[in-house]
Amino acid sequence: MSNVEVEPVAVRCGAREGVAEGAPVEVITPRDVPLGGPRAMTVRRTLPQRARTLIGAWCFADHYGPDDVSETGGMDVAPHPHTGLQTVSWLFGGEIEHRDSLGSHATVRPGELNLMTGGHGISHSEVSTARTTVLHGVQLWVALPEEHRHTERDFQHYVPESVRSGGAGIRVFLGSLAGSVSPVRTFTPLLGAEIVLDPGASVTLAVDPAFEHGLLVDEGDVRLAGHPLRPAELGYLAPGRAELTLANESAGAARTVLLGGPPFEEEIVMWWNFIGRSHDDIVRAREEWQNASDRFGAVEGWNDEDRLPAPALPNAVITPRRNPPRR
Template identity: 55%
Template sequence: MSNLEVRPAERICTPGGAAAPDRPGDLQILEPRDVPLGGPRAMNVRRTLPQRARSLVGAWCFLDLYGPDDVAASAGMQVPPHPHTGLQTVSWLFEGEVLHRDSVGSVATIRPGELNLMTAGRGIAHSEQSPVERPPRLHGVQLWIALPGELRHRPPEFAHYGDLPVLDVGAARVRVLVGELAGTRSPATVHSPLVGAQIDLPRGGRAVLPVDPAFEHAVLVVAGSVRIEGEPVAPSSLAFLPLGHTEIALDADGPDDDALLLLIGGAPFGEEIVMWWNFVARSHDEIVAARAQWQAEVRAPGGRAAGPDRSAAGGAGIDERFGRVEGYDGPPLPAPELPNLRLRPRA
C-alpha cells in the first residue's frame, strides 16, 4: 500500500528506541496514531511504526493497521500505481480481498491466510484495489521491511504464498508469515533474520511463545482484550520487547471476545535508514533522486516511461526505473512535494 499522506515527513530511522521501556518486565507500549490516507474521505489507518519512541523492530520499519471497514457500498481500497525503493512490502489480510498489480507483470488477489511479498529493490511500481466482486468487509495490515544495504539496489520481484505453515502453541493457533517460530519456517524469502506471525487466541486462552533471544520483538493487538507479559495492551497498540526474551506470555482475558494478534521480530538492523513517502534509502540525496525519477516517468508520454521490460521509452529519452502497471484504469499517483529542508542523520 502507498503512504498517501500529502505531507509525509522525512524520518531517520535508527536501531533502538528514543527511551527505555518504562513498564515492569521491560515492556514498552507504542500507541498508534491515526493517519488519513488520501484526504478527508480516505481510509484511516492506525500507524505504530515508525514513531518517535521507536523506528524499527529488527528490519521491520513500517506498520499500518486498517479496518475493519465496510466496503460493500463503497469503492473499497483504491490505491493508484505508486513507487517503492529499498524495501519489501508485506500485505496481510484478516478479512476481505485486495487485487495487486505491479510493473514486473504480477497480478494476484490476496485473501486472508495468504501473503503478498513484494521486493522493491532498485525500484518497482504497484497498485492495490478492492475487486469488483468482493466480501463486504476489509481488514488488514501493511508492513515494510528495510532491505540490507548490499541488496537495496537488486532487481524487483513479487511472490504470492497461499499455503503458509500453522502450529499450535498452548491455546493459540499461530500462522507463520515470514521467518521461523518454534521450529516452524515460512517459505517466504526475506533478506534479514526476521519473524512475522498471526496469532489467534480464544477468550480465556493462554499461550507462551518461544522466541529467539537474539531478536527484538513486538506484538500488535489487532482485536480483543489481551495481556502481554502480564500487562494489559489496548487494541491497535504495539507492545515492544527488547533483546534477551526466550518467551512471550499472552493471555486473552476478555469475557466475550477472542484475541487476534500479530507478532513481528528480528535481529537489530545495523543500518541507519532515511524514509520519505514510499522510499527507503540511506540519504536525503537518494530520496530526492528517486522522487525526481518517478515524477519524470509519470510525466512521460502515456503517463509512464516504458513497460514491464524496464527499457527506456521510445523517443522519450527517459531512463525508466519504476515501470508501468498494466491493467490499472487510471493515472499513477504523483509524488508529494519534498519538505524545504535537508535531512541529516542524528548521532
C-alpha cells in the first residue's frame, strides 16, 4: 500500500534501546490517516508513531476496515514506488488486485500472504476488486537491513494452514509459532501471525525471548500478559519473555495480529514510500521516481500519466526520532 498522505511525516528511527525486560505492556493507540479525497478509505496507523517507530524490523502498520466500499470507494492506489523495504498484505475480508513492475499480477485474499520486496526499487498498484463489498485488513512494512536494502525486486505468495493451540486458531505467515513454520524468505528474523481466540479462551504461546513483540487487536477485547487491549490498539512487549499469554474477554471471537523480531539496530530514514539511510537517499529516490527512472520499472496496464506523483519534500533535513530509552 502507498502512504498517500499529502504531507508525509519524515521519520528517522532505529539504533535505539527498547523498554526494560519485564516492563509492563506499552499500549500504542492509532492515528487516523485518510488515503486520498473525501470518499477515501481511512486507515488506523499504529507504526510509526512518536512513542514507538519499530517493532523488530516492522516499521509500518496500517489497519483498515471493515469498510463498505460503496461508501468509501475502496482501495484505488495507482502505481507508486518503494525502496529499502518489504510490503506485507494480509486481509480479513474483501480482495485486492496487485500488479507490480516485476510483472506480478496477483489477487490478495483473506488468509493469504502477499509479500513484495522493494529492495533497490519497485513500483506497484493496488485496487480492490469489483466483487469486493467490504474491505478489511492490515498493510505492514518491513525495513531491510543495510546489506540487503538494494536487493532485487521479488514477490512471494503463501497460504498458511490454520493450526490450533488451546482455544486459538493461528495462521503463521512469517517466522514460526505454535509448531507452524512459514517458508517465506525474510532478511531479518521475523514473526507474523493471525491469532483468532475463541470466546472466553486463553492461550499461552512459547516465543523467542530475543524478540520484541507487538499485538494488534482487530476484533474483541483481549488481555496481553494481563493487560487489557481494545480494538485497534497495539500492545508492545520488550524482549526477555519466553511466553506470551493472550486472553479473550469478549462474548464473540477475538482476532489479533502478532508481530515480532529482534530489535532492529540500524538507523533508517522513512519518508512517503521510501526507506533509506540518509536524507540524500530519499531525495535521490524521489527525483528518480518523478523522472520515470528505470529504477522502479513500469506496471503493466497503467499509463505513465496514471503514476502517483511524489509529494513535495520537507523543507528541513530529517531529524532522528527514537523509541523511549531503556529504563
